Amino acid sequence: MKQLEIRRIYLDYTATTPVDRRVVDAMTPYFTGTFGNASSIHSFGRDAKAALEESRDKIAFLTGAKNSEIYFTSGGTESDNSALFGTASKHSGNGKKHLVISSIEHHAVLHAAEALKKNGSNITILPVDSNGFVSPEELRKAITKETFLVSIIHANNEIGTIQNLAELVRVAHENGVLFHTDAVQSFGKIKFDLKELDADLASFSAHKIYGPKGIGALYIKRGIDFEPTFHGGSQERNRRPGTESVPLTVGFAKAAELAVEEMESERARLSKLNSLMRTKILAEVPGAMFNSPEKNSLANILNVSIDSNEMEIDGEAMIVNMDLEGIAVTSGSACSSGSLQPSHVIKALGRDDKTTMATVRFSFGRFTTEDEVSTAADVFTKIVARIGKRKKVSSPVS
Ligand SMILES: Cc1ncc(COP(=O)(O)O)c(C=O)c1O
Incomplete structure (x- = not known):
């Protein structure tokens, strides 16, 4: 039987980019x-x-x-x-x-x-x-x-x-x-x-x-x-x-x-994709907190955590589930001596360990399309709803 090909979306341009x-x-x-x-x-x-x-x-x-x-x-x-x-x-x-x-x-x-x-x-x-x-x-x-x-x-x-x-x-x-x-x-x-x-x-x-x-x-x-x-x-x-x-x-x-x-045109295009993702996540993901400032920030990065006071969610499972759905993103943790450690960068912003672990970095680039960003936001929303456990109901925090 023919296997269904999943559509793969690369949103990890900060890790590396394909050679043009x-x-x-x-x-x-x-x-x-x-x-x-x-x-x-x-x-x-x-x-x-x-x-x-x-x-x-x-x-x-x-x-x-x-x-x-x-x-x-x-x-x-x-x-x-x-x-x-x-x-x-x-x-x-x-x-x-x-x-x-x-x-x-x-x-x-x-x-x-x-x-x-x-x-x-x-x-x-x-x-x-x-x-x-x-x-x-x-x-x-x-x-x-x-x-x-x-x-x-x-x-x-x-x-x-x-x-x-x-x-x-x-x-x-x-x-x-x-x-x-x-x-x-x-x-x-x-x-x-x-x-x-x-x-x-x-x-x-x-x-x-x-x-x-x-x-x-x-x-x-x-x-x-x-x-x-x-x-x-x-x-x-x-x-x-x-x-x-x-x-x-x-x-x-x-x-x-x-x-x-191509810097100026690319920056304008990526800013729009960034805003699109920000808006969708803010509207649809409970407990979403953005770690990327809206001003004086690279247009190609959107880093988001799920507030541990609002939702219990396994950060690693979030990334693995995204990958299973074909979406390549990075987490807020790094593997150190064989165990996952919360990212020192997200911790430095004042986030607690659980929130830090429940972090996803989306990063866009030259070949990212609006459709890919929209699909990734929808998949992220679906995964958070599926594997997260709400603690209390309130509106998302920016
Ligand atoms: C800010 C920053 N500095 C340094 C490096 C390391 O660069 P390279 O992979 O070329 O050794 C990276 C790559 O991840 C980076 O993002």
Whole structure:
């Protein structure tokens, strides 16, 4: 008997995106034709080097950096780790051992900071308000004479909150402290100009913007003291050894160009889809609370929890049931040492553990349609009604 095919809907664009066909086409010649090692001095190497430098020029232009300030890495995680470790070791000699981060950093920053702590650094983790915003005043109070770096995520990957980065950078600089930002989710989705933001270091990743996995970049402002994490050849001006992957850099640059070119129209389209989902969930799902702020938030993320005071619901079952119905979304929990732990980001907003576990992140992208969003909202409503147990009847909270 023929099995019924379920319609699959991908609403997890924040986790990763499919590579855009135009990006694949741009990369293809660099796997077989122009395949040389960019460090070789013969013509094959020179051709590869030219493509590599063209990619660097493009990323620099699109981020507002100089090309000599862009270093290719294997992705966001490496860029974040290098930013923290690379500045920490340069400052350890002068007694500066204090790092400030926010409570809603990606694990690539959070866990790197914890590793630095084991090596003797002190860390301050700044709280956020119920919408995920860091207060510039709290930052000012946290900085000490020993602070060598402030690292604050630009747009959060779970809830979408966009920090007022320029203001936070200003506070760090007024106190003579370097500023790093994880711009993995913001670059290509909202305006990102290092000339305006004035950050000293910034991390990027290609696979969040329809580029290939395994490539990213770290911006290091000219004049910043930086210790490479790895040791080897003299690639990337001695700051990141290893043979550069020219096809991946070409793909990253093409993806970045397309994302920036299409940013405004895409943002408008995704905002409409976001509002549609928000409206439907608010009207139909009892106990729904939004963790994504309505303003200053990425248009492609809608994060929603079910209030544990209103409804008892198993968050994991919610995600599994969504998956069984063909809808791919992420939960408000992360697997840590084999057990599900509530997300540190949702907890930082002040949600209790049960509510945090009952969280779904919908994230939309270039190929998401209105029909998909509408279907996903309906399926979510149906699943919550089926597996949730109402505690009391009242209208939904926004
Ligand atoms: C905000 C943020 N930072 C860093 C990373 C890590 O990037 P990558 O997957 O390229 O290592 C991610 C990816 O999940 C992210 O969303």
